[in-house]
Amino acid sequence: MDRRALFFLGAAAVSAALYPATDTQHRWVCLALAVVYTVLAVGSALDAWSRQRRHPARPGPRARKGQEAGSGSS
Amino acid sequence: METLLLWLVVAVALGFDYVNGFHDAANSIATIVSTRVLSPRWAVVWAATFNFVAFLVFGTHVADTIAKDVVLQDVLSIGVIFSGLVGAISLNLITFFLGLPTSSSHALVGGMAGAAVAKAGTHVLVVEGIRKIAVFIVLSPLLGLALAFVVFTVVMWVFHRSKKVDRLNRGFRRLQLVSAAAYSIGHGANDAQKTMGIILALLIAAGHLPKGADVPLWVVLAAHTAIAAGTLSGGWRIVKTMGSKITRLQPVGGFAAESAAAATLFFVSASGIPVSTTHTITGSIIGVGTAHRVSAVRWGVAGRVVWAWVLTIPIAAAIAAATYAVVAAF
Numbered sequence: 001m002d003r004r005a006l007f008f009l010g011a012a013a014v015s016a017a018l019y020p021a022t023d024t025q026h027r028w029v030c031l032a033l034a035v036v037y038t039v040l041a042v043g044s045a046l047d048a049w050s051r052q053r054r055h056p057a058r059p060g061p062r063a064r065k066g067q068e069a070g071s072g073s074s
Numbered sequence: 075m076e077t078l079l080l081w082l083v084v085a086v087a088l089g090f091d092y093v094n095g096f097h098d099a100a101n102s103i104a105t106i107v108s109t110r111v112l113s114p115r116w117a118v119v120w121a122a123t124f125n126f127v128a129f130l131v132f133g134t135h136v137a138d139t140i141a142k143d144v145v146l147q148d149v150l151s152i153g154v155i156f157s158g159l160v161g162a163i164s165l166n167l168i169t170f171f172l173g174l175p176t177s178s179s180h181a182l183v184g185g186m187a188g189a190a191v192a193k194a195g196t197h198v199l200v201v202e203g204i205r206k207i208a209v210f211i212v213l214s215p216l217l218g219l220a221l222a223f224v225v226f227t228v229v230m231w232v233f234h235r236s237k238k239v240d241r242l243n244r245g246f247r248r249l250q251l252v253s254a255a256a257y258s259i260g261h262g263a264n265d266a267q268k269t270m271g272i273i274l275a276l277l278i279a280a281g282h283l284p285k286g287a288d289v290p291l292w293v294v295l296a297a298h299t300a301i302a303a304g305t306l307s308g309g310w311r312i313v314k315t316m317g318s319k320i321t322r323l324q325p326v327g328g329f330a331a332e333s334a335a336a337a338t339l340f341f342v343s344a345s346g347i348p349v350s351t352t353h354t355i356t357g358s359i360i361g362v363g364t365a366h367r368v369s370a371v372r373w374g375v376a377g378r379v380v381w382a383w384v385l386t387i388p389i390a391a392a393i394a395a396a397t398y399a400v401v402a403a404f
Contacts, residue, residue, distance in 0.1 A: 004364055011216055022209050023202070026345065029213060036220050 002048035005041045012037035076152070080280045083156045084273055088300040090159050090166075091269035094178040095125065095304020097166050098265060101355045102258045102305060105328035111247045111254075118306055120251070121258040126302040128262030134289040135346025136264055140271025141278070143203025144183055145190035150279040153401040154189045155272060161185030161394025169382060176382040177350030181390040182268055183207055188391025192398040207348060211383070214338055214349040215357025221334035222361030229326055230365070246325035253332035258305075260339025261351045266297040268348055273297070330365075331358040353383065 015033035022030050102121035106112050112120060141147075145154075162181040169176040183204070190198045236242050273293045277283040283290075335351075335358040342349045 007364065011219070014212065015216060018209050018212060021205060022213075023206055026206070026209075026347075029217065033213065033216055033220060036224070037216075040220070040223065 002045050005045035005048065008037045008041035008044055012041060076280065079152050080276065080282070083152050083159070083276055086156060086159050086163075087269050087272045087276065088296055090163050090178075090182070090272070091266060091297050091300035092304035092307075093163055093166050094265050094269070095122070095301035096307050097170050097178055097304075098261060098351055099305040099307070101352050102254065102261055104355075105331055105359070106250055106254045109247065109250065109325045109328045111250045111325065111328070117254075120254060121261075122302040122305040124255045124258035125262035125266070125305050126298045128259045128266065129294050129298045131259055132263040132267075132340075132343045134267060134270060134294065136267035136343055136348050137270035137274055137289050139203060139207075139346045139348055140182070140186075140268050141275040143200050143206070144186050145200060146198045147275070147278060147285060149190050149194045149198040150275050151193070152276065152280060153398060154193055155186070155276050155279065157189035157192070157394045157398035157401055158182065158185035158187075159272065160397040161188055161390040161392075164393050165386060165390045169386075174382040176386050177211075177352050178265065179268055179348050179350045180207075180211065180383070180386045182272070183348070184387035184390030185394040186272075187387075188394035189398040191391070192395035193402070210342060210347050210349050211353065214342060215353040215360075217341075218331075218335050218338045218354040218357035219361035219364070221337055222331050222358035223365050225334050226327060226330035226362050226365040229330060233326075243325050246329050250325055250329045250332065253329045253336060256336035257332040257339070257355070260336045260343060262298060262301055263343040264339050264349060265351055266301040267343070269297040269300065270294060271348075327362040331355065331362045334358040334361060350383075 012034045015030050015037060019027055019030040019034070099118055099121060102125070103112075103114070103117035106117050106120070107114050111117075159182075162178065162185040165176070165181040165185075166178050187199055187204065233242055270289045270293050273296075274283070274287070274289050277290075277293075278285055278287060332355075335355040338354050338358070339349070339351060
């Protein structure tokens with residue numbers, strides 16, 4: 001999973017976990033932050049997924065060497 | 075003798091405010107210096123001016139929280155407040171020389187709590203008040219981070235088709251002056267009020283004011299003058315950490331980070347919650363960094379800062395408790 005999405009998911013979890021400890025007057029802040037970070041996590045995950053689909057990961061230099069060596073021997 | 079001691083501790087409190095401005099000057103000006111909008115000298119003048127102006131914008135809710143919602147007012151005495159201040163100032167100076175952007179506010183809360191506990195035990199802590207402050211230790215940077223991410227993303231989305239990058243950068247450099255001013259107002263409003271709270275508690279403890287009294291105007295003016303003077307003196311070690319070591323900023327990023335931090339500080343100051351202005355701007359800078367990509371944030375430095383945050387309250391409390399033990403012996 002995308003690292004940024006994971007980071008936002010963690011932030012959403014922390015915001016939600018603080019909800020019971022917050023005074024009633026300010027609980028909406030925790031709730032709003034949990035929702036915003038969840039939306040950002042979903043958005044980031046979708047963004048990473050669409051980027052990956054448009055530009056599939058190229059094989060690394062080691063894999064390319066292996067491929068070249070393989071094609072050379074055949 | 076007691077009156078002399080009282081004014082001496084008022085002077086120490088204003089000294090703390092001065093050190094706070096000196097220590098946190100970096101937060102106000104790091105982004106405008108690192109994006110070269112202003113030279114360091116003019117940046118501190120700019121920040122100090124708006125630090126001072128803050129008293130015209132916000133009330134004294136944060137001062138009331140510090141004076142009444144950290145420890146029971148009955149336990150407060152000149153010795154307790156002096157010891158709390160010594161704990162907070164010592165920690166500020168240590169972290170300043172280590173170049174760590176820690177929180178002067180949490181050092182103050184830790185110092186007050188440590189000295190009061192050393193005097194009368196843990197039952198003197200106002201759990202509700204401390205819980206509110208503790209929750210916002212975590213919430214304020216998260217709020218700044220989310221706002222900065224959203225502001226930066228929206229701005230980039232609006233202007234992504236613009237090909238005049240130089241013109242755009244010039245525009246945002248000008249806008250950064252506005253966002254830095256707004257941030258400095260937020261900084262002045264939240265941080266200067268902590269000193270007002272300390273002086274208010276001191277005047278109540280010494281019997282110069284009745285319980286539940288409001289902050290006198292001279293205290294408001296003295297606190298804002300001290301923080302502005304501290305900012306004017308400026309501290310450069312932390313500018314480097316805040317402005318470039320966490321993530322590199324362009325004018326648009328600086329504008330987003332400062333606007334987000336200013337909005338967060340306006341909200342908490344109006345709600346009477348003392349937060350760390352350092353935490354808030356750090357969260358906002360990280361928000362801009364993550365909008366680029368997660369690897370744009372130097373997590374090692376951010377992690378070091380988080381460790382300093384975690385240790386601030388206990389260390390300040392320990393120094394304050396030790397100081398109170400010495401003060402009580404006399």
